[in-house]
Amino acid sequence: MxxxxxxxxxxxxxxxxxxxxxxxxxxxxxxxxxxxxxxxxxxxxxxxxxxVPDPASAEGRRARLDRDHPAVSHLIGWLSIIMLVIGLGLNLLQLLEPISRIPPIAESAGTFASPLHLPIWLNLALALGAALGSIERALRLRYHWLLDAGGN
Structure with missing residues (x-):
């Protein structure tokens, strides 16, 4: 609400x-x-x-960090984008392989063999990093359809 x-x-x-x-x-x-x-x-x-967000809200505290410590805020912002891009790229690359094995897709487009097979702990870490990156972007009231579409 x-x-x-x-x-x-x-x-x-x-x-x-x-x-x-x-x-x-x-x-x-x-x-x-x-x-x-x-x-x-x-x-x-x-x-x-x-x-302008309420100063007592999480968004307001993130805005205060940006105002009081712009270099730290900028670094955190770039790290959030990097985590989202890496998480999105690597997970999509790995997801294409099982999707390409679905019979109708395999028959029409062929199969795809992912060059990456990451351990489950790394996939979970990437997912966590992407989630934290999305939260950070939401706190800054930043939204981009490609980076943040999973958070619609």
């Missing part, structure tokens, strides 16, 4: 995705599996502005 507050009072709530009509436009809120992916004010003329 999304809750809209005005002067500390809860004035509206809605299931997500939500659109709250406000003077001069609408506030749009959407989430992914890992957190907020969109929280924007859209004016009637079509201009959009990302809203």
């Amino acid at each position: 999304a809750h809209l507050y005005l002067d500390g009072r809860n004035v509206a709530q809605s299931k997500l995705p939500a659109a709250f009509p406000v003077p001069g436009g609408v506030i749009e809120v959407a989430k992914s599996r890992f957190g907020i992916k969109r929280c924007h004010y859209v004016a009637t003329d079509g201009t959009e502005h990302q809203l």
Whole structure:
């Protein structure tokens, strides 16, 4: 649920995705599996502005880290992207092999032999890293359809 507050009072709530009509436009809120992916004010003329998160929220604490320690924040941001790309790439590469063995697919496209066969502990570590990367991106209110689509 999304809750809209005005002067500390809860004035509206809605299931997500939500659109709250406000003077001069609408506030749009959407989430992914890992957190907020969109929280924007859209004016009637079509201009959009990302809203500032509540300082007490996880998103607000992540914004404070970005403001107070930009180098650390930048490093964490790049690590989250790297973890997502590596996790996505390696897991897709390994997933193609069993999918290509499905009879109709094998008959029409042939089979694929993955050059990688990672141990289960490494696959789990990559999945955990990708999940942490998605959470970090959600806390920064960053969303990209390719990197974060698993978190829709």
